Amino acid sequence: MIDADYLQFILAPQVINGLVLGVAIVLVALGLTIIFGLLDVINMSHGEFYAIGAFGALALASVGLNFWVILVLVPILMIPLAVLVERLLISRVFSTKDRHVTTLLLTFGLALIAEDVLKIIFGPNTHRPDTPISGATEIFGIIIPNYRMFLIGIGSLIIGAVAYTVYGTRLGAMVRAAAYDRNMAASLGVPVRLVYTGAFAFGVALAGIAGALLAPLYSVFPTMGRDFILLAFTVVIVGGMGSIWGALVAGLVLSQVQALASLFIPPVWTEPIVFATMIVFLMFRPQGLFGKIGHA
Amino acid sequence: MKKLATTLAAAGAMLAMAPAAPVYAQEPIKIGVVTPLSGSYASIGRTVRWGFELAAEEINSAGGINGRKLVLLFEDEEANPAVAVQKAERLLQVEKVDFLTGTVNSASTLAVGLLGERNNRLVSTTVSYADSITGDRCSPNVFRFNARAEQQSVALAAWLKKEKPQAKLYLVGPDYEMGRSTVAAFKRSAESVNIKSIGEIFAPLDSKDYSQYFGQIRSARPDVIYTSTAGNDTVRLLTQMQEFNMLRNVLVIGAAGAITGQNIKALGKAAEGFVTGIGYSAQIDTPENKKFVAAFNAKFKEDPDLFAADSYGMLYAYKAAAEKAGSTDTDKMREALRNLTWMTPQGQKTIRAGDHQAMSPMFAVRIENGQFKIVSTIPAAEAIGPDVCTRF
Numbered sequence: 175m176i177d178a179d180y181l182q183f184i185l186a187p188q189v190i191n192g193l194v195l196g197v198a199i200v201l202v203a204l205g206l207t208i209i210f211g212l213l214d215v216i217n218m219s220h221g222e223f224y225a226i227g228a229f230g231a232l233a234l235a236s237v238g239l240n241f242w243v244i245l246v247l248v249p250i251l252m253i254p255l256a257v258l259v260e261r262l263l264i265s266r267v268f269s270t271k272d273r274h275v276t277t278l279l280l281t282f283g284l285a286l287i288a289e290d291v292l293k294i295i296f297g298p299n300t301h302r303p304d305t306p307i308s309g310a311t312e313i314f315g316i317i318i319p320n321y322r323m324f325l326i327g328i329g330s331l332i333i334g335a336v337a338y339t340v341y342g343t344r345l346g347a348m349v350r351a352a353a354y355d356r357n358m359a360a361s362l363g364v365p366v367r368l369v370y371t372g373a374f375a376f377g378v379a380l381a382g383i384a385g386a387l388l389a390p391l392y393s394v395f396p397t398m399g400r401d402f403i404l405l406a407f408t409v410v411i412v413g414g415m416g417s418i419w420g421a422l423v424a425g426l427v428l429s430q431v432q433a434l435a436s437l438f439i440p441p442v443w444t445e446p447i448v449f450a451t452m453i454v455f456l457m458f459r460p461q462g463l464f465g466k467i468g469h470a
Numbered sequence: 471m472k473k474l475a476t477t478l479a480a481a482g483a484m485l486a487m488a489p490a491a492p493v494y495a496q497e498p499i500k501i502g503v504v505t506p507l508s509g510s511y512a513s514i515g516r517t518v519r520w521g522f523e524l525a526a527e528e529i530n531s532a533g534g535i536n537g538r539k540l541v542l543l544f545e546d547e548e549a550n551p552a553v554a555v556q557k558a559e560r561l562l563q564v565e566k567v568d569f570l571t572g573t574v575n576s577a578s579t580l581a582v583g584l585l586g587e588r589n590n591r592l593v594s595t596t597v598s599y600a601d602s603i604t605g606d607r608c609s610p611n612v613f614r615f616n617a618r619a620e621q622q623s624v625a626l627a628a629w630l631k632k633e634k635p636q637a638k639l640y641l642v643g644p645d646y647e648m649g650r651s652t653v654a655a656f657k658r659s660a661e662s663v664n665i666k667s668i669g670e671i672f673a674p675l676d677s678k679d680y681s682q683y684f685g686q687i688r689s690a691r692p693d694v695i696y697t698s699t700a701g702n703d704t705v706r707l708l709t710q711m712q713e714f715n716m717l718r719n720v721l722v723i724g725a726a727g728a729i730t731g732q733n734i735k736a737l738g739k740a741a742e743g744f745v746t747g748i749g750y751s752a753q754i755d756t757p758e759n760k761k762f763v764a765a766f767n768a769k770f771k772e773d774p775d776l777f778a779a780d781s782y783g784m785l786y787a788y789k790a791a792a793e794k795a796g797s798t799d800t801d802k803m804r805e806a807l808r809n810l811t812w813m814t815p816q817g818q819k820t821i822r823a824g825d826h827q828a829m830s831p832m833f834a835v836r837i838e839n840g841q842f843k844i845v846s847t848i849p850a851a852e853a854i855g856p857d858v859c860t861r862f
Contacts, residue, residue: 179689
């Protein structure tokens with residue numbers, strides 16, 4: 175079965191496609207896992223922050239800004255929005271008894287509102303910014319679009335930078351301390367409230383940058399937030415809620431499973447396989463592959 | 471008394487001043503139009519109504535039909551077969567209409583058709599696509615004046631045969647009923663003109679990334695790709711193919727709904743060169759169509775679409791048949807409509823006697839600089855497909 179044609183046209187490109195999808199999912203899932211790991215909040219509106227990032231990139235591009243400027247501006251512009259949401263909404267229900275339920279409902283409602291606001295501002299039709307890096311490169315007869323190669327590169331850089339910030343810096347140590355024991359960290363002088371707001375904003379900014387990066391590939395429309403959110407949740411659950419390495423490993427493995435499975439079974443069945451994996455994890459290893467942030 | 475005389479005189483003067491409206495001696499001909507005027511199909515019903523109104527106005531100002539005035543009676547079917555039957559019943563029983571038309575929803579057309587059989591009246595549609603209306607569920611009382619679904623795929627296949635007789639065809643569709651049936655229908659049409667199809671793939675609706683199928687498509691080395699995706703799915707499919715340099719040596723064709731005004735902007739350059747088969751375009755370069763487009767534009771301030779053109783054309787068929795029959799009697803009209811050839815904005819159409827399906831010229835349109843351009847006209851006889859009606 176493995177002849178040259180199969181390897182060159184099907185197997186190898188499929189592995190690379192899976193890698194691109196994997197990096198994209200990890201970018202979305204990273205913010206989700208940080209917000210859960212640190213704030214203990216299940217952010218159902220994460221997909222809409224991803225959509226807002228994409229629409230933001232589109233709006234900035236329409237006023238003539240360069241793609242590289244947009245890539246820097248989008249996450250910066252997401253921060254005040256995230257701070258508002260965290261301070262005005264999430265922090266108000268944060269201390270209630272069923273934090274998981276109230277914050278889940280709150281962010282879910284926020285997602286519905288955000289989707290409709292995007293529809294009102296930009297209309298229901300599909301938009302698409304031009305691909306900033308055009309062309310494709312042929313390596314051993316395998317065609318890889320240049321923008322996808324760039325995406326793998328910049329995605330790895332962002333993931334590395336996030337991991338370094340959390341595990342290798344003083345700031346990261348404060349974050350991990352606050353996640354491990356809120357009260358102890360506070361009594362040792364960690365500004366816990368500020369860390370919470372900052373972590374939420376950081377997670378949202380990551381969703382925004384993912385939106386801006388993926389817009390040329392997957393196009394931009396008001397309901398795009400739903401696209402990745404289920405997959406991202408699966409990745410976070412399988413990887414371990416709140417684990418950065420878990421999100422990375424689970425994201426890359428699950429996207430490969432999806433990519434390669436579609437060679438052997440009808441493509442509609444690849445998503446059920448991924449979600450079945452999630453259910454198996456929830457039943458037999460609910461803590462996921464890796465432990466929670468601050469605990470490992 | 472003097473007052474009355476003045477009033478009469480004034481009325482007389484007004485009558486005299488009125489534009490030279492023909493004076494009709496006889497009862498008017500009543501056409502019942504049951505069409506969606508509200509709900510999600512309202513935009514279709516609106517252009518159907520406009521097409522009929524324009525034709526009726528032209529016919530009446532030219533003396534009507536057999537000296538009788540044409541009157542249109544509109545009812546809202548709400549694209550709901552139950553409502554359509556109720557409204558059609560009212561038009562038949564209370565208004566005593568001579569002819570029924572306008573239904574959009576294919577199920578409404580079939581239901582009103584049965585009503586027509588029971589009441590011995592003729593019924594027509596100018597919009598419904600479903601092949602069954604003039605196929606396995608055909609009726610001696612139902613006529614279809616627009617092209618059915620199969621004519622679109624037959625027309626596209628005929629164009630393809632002419633352009634690329636040696637084409638190796640690959641088919642892509644969304645994985646649900648519409649996607650699978652359109653792909654199957656086009657595959658059938660293509661194979662009937664000896665175009666080889668070398669593979670097909672069904673991607674889930676709302677797929678994010680189509681690149682996972684590109685390997686399979688590339689290794690099959692097709693030179694024509696047919697797609698029946700719609701909306702955002704077409705945007706992702708074609709722009710991702712563009713990313714992978716797959717549009718360079720491949721001709722992309724598809725269902726008429728694959729690229730529309732809704733997604734053509736997001737597609738940008740990736741839409742260039744796309745070809746589809748359709749029953750009308752405002753750009754048809756004939757004197758009949760130019761006159762129709764100009765009159766339509768003057769009255770309604772926009773270009774006519776397929777539904778307006780087919781509805782407009784239908785009233786002229788009715789006129790021609792009624793003049794040939796010399797009456798509006800159901801049996802005489804049925805005979806007169808069978809094999810009737812008349813002129814429409816699209817060109818000459820003929821009603822096939824065997825299944826009451828209008829044989830109409832079809833058009834292959836290609837996207838050039840973001841605009842649909844007609845690249846070829848497929849004669850009615852080539853696009854019609856077989857007659858499968860066995861009831862009459």
